[in-house]
Each structure stands twice: as structure tokens, then as C-alpha cells.
Amino acid sequence: MPTPFNLVVCASGGGGNLQAIIDKQDELAVSITLLIADRHCGAIDRAQQQGIAVCQLDKSADLAQQLLHAIPEDTDLIVLAGFMPIVPRAVCELWHRKIINTHPSLLPHYGGKGMYGEKVQQAVMRAQEKYAGCTVHYVDSGIDTGEIILQKAIDVDYSLTPWELGGLVFKEENKLLVDAIQLLKLKASKAAEIQCN
Template sequence: MGKTFKVCVCCSGGGGNFQALIDSQKSVGFTITKLIVDRDCKALERARDNDIPRIVLEKSRLQRSFFEAFDREVPEDTDLIVLAGFMPVIPQDICAKYHMKMINTHPSLLPAYGGKGMYGVRVQEAVLTNHEEFAGCSVHFVSPVVDGGELILQHKIRTRKNETAWDLGGRVFLAENALLPQAIGKIMRERGYLDV
């Protein structure tokens, strides 16, 4: 393997997907070079515990200048930006600048149950309300349309009788933890960083 594949991760919460990425760096072959968060959250602890550079950009304080600061903080040599539970909606100019260089996870089998307002337990509540046989998760490139970017990978899981939205959400989240590193590996192979 030649050049290092450098990943900048963005989070807003506990950082479960971030931890999955930390744990898979060596096996997949990428390096996390920075964590960007928009609030104080557990993901910061995970970065500190693993000596990963990190910064808090408080969206509530920065408001309109948030994405200008975000853009300045993404390392110039970044190969991929991973939104792992990052809540701010990415504006069109940032989507254009990082076209096909920014990915996101979503807790449904997109295009079903995607779009603005569909996140977290709301997605699984909708899946169960509609008596879907399958739930799942998706990793996709970020586009100006919320959850509308090109799909990279999906994982399907069967729903269970009498399952709560929280229980289903927990199972989908575990699937996301496995799917996200796989998606990065797929991108790396397609871009010539890994042998096929």
C-alpha cells in the first residue's frame, strides 16, 4: 500500500460509529486525522483516548459562520469526510466543494425513510408503524438533497414481532457500526488505495 488514506470524522453524539472507525483503522487501512464535533459530546473522549486531534465548533455559538469554520478545520489533505451521527445539514456549497468526498450513515434502507426530519428513533418508529418486513442502514455520499446522495452500501435486517423502535434502532446501529468501515474500504478499493 502506498499513500495513507486520510479520514476526517464529524460527530454530534456518543460516537459509537466513530469508535467502530477507530477500531477498524488498521484492519481496513485508513487513518483518522481529525474529529470535528458541533457540541460537547462523548465522541471527544473517544478521540482524546486515542490521541486523535479534535475540535469543537459550537454551532449554537457560531451560527451562520459554522460552515466557514467547518471548512477551515477540515485538513487540506483529507481523502474522505465521514459524517457519523453529525446533525447539522450540510449546505450546498460545502456539498459541492467535497463532492464524492463526504459520506453519511442513515438508519434506513434509503431512499425509504430518508430526508429532513427522519433520523434516530423516528425512522424505526415509521418502519414499525408501516409493518415493514425489513429495516436496515445505508452509507451514501452527501448531496444537497438530505439523504439523497449516491448509495455506497446497505445492510438489511429483518424486523421482529413485538419489537420496540428502540430495540430495532439498537440492532440497526450495530449494523451501521459494521457497515461504515466496509463502505470506507469499498471507496478505498475503487480509488486504488487497496488491492481489489
């Protein structure tokens, strides 16, 4: 029997990215072992409905210590799925190339501090870009600066509002996140095979 591929998902919002993973969990052959949330949010409700363990962080306590304590040792991948806090350097270093994030732009464009949600699509449309899109990338100690894993571009439809464009990008982001998890699981499996031989 294959070794399970264990995911920890971190979220701050409604849990749309989390739901995309839940919906493909069997197909991906992954196990979501824990949801970490920095506030009470819809993602917690989604996790509880699926019997996924939940850890809600205490905003008054040290974020790095809480994350280091909460993340199980047998975790294969940590997925930031709309998680707003910046992951502390100590966590990034311990879990190097094991933390991924989604971002609603074609990084390195429209990333960094303050660039999230509808703000990204407003900036894309203000700049009259031909393409919008999304990125899945590794997390490092910067903001949206980690190595890019996958990207998906879509044409910008200027008859839409930034909110509506964001909705289209979010649909693609959910698909891209699932593809990235599948890709990283495959890479981990191949690396394990090489070590065994």
C-alpha cells in the same frame, strides 16, 4: 510505503460509529486525522482517548466557513458519523463525492428532515415493513438524497421496541460503514493507479 488514507469524522453524539472506525483503523489502513463535533459529546471523549485531534464547532459562527477552515486539504474522505447539522452546499461542492453519511433506514425510504434515530424505526414499525436496515451514501446538498454506496437489510422483529430494533440496525450500520470506507479506499487506490499509468 503506501500513501495514507486520511479520514475526517464528524459527529454529534456518543461516537459509536467513530469507535467502529477506530476499532478497524489498522485493518483498514486508514488514519483518522480529525474529529469535528458540533457540540460537546461522547465522540470527543473517544477521540481524545485515541489521540485524535478534535475541533468543536461554534454554533454561533457560520457552519460552512468553520468546516471549510477545519478540514485539512489532504483529507481523502469525510465521514458523517451521527453528525446532526446539514452540511452546507459550499462544503458539499468542494468535497464532491468525498463526504459520506450513515442513515438508519433503507433509503430512499424513511429519510429526510426529522428522520433520525428511534423516529426512523417507529416509522418502519408503524408501516408494518418487513425489513429495516441502514444505508451509507454520498452527501449532497439535500437531506439523505445522495447516491447510495451500500445498504444492509434486516428482518423486522415485531417483538422488539423501536429502540431495540434501532440497536440492531446500529450494529449493522457500524459494519456497513467500515465496509463502505474499505470500498471507497479501494476505488481511490485503483483511480490513483490508473492516473499513474
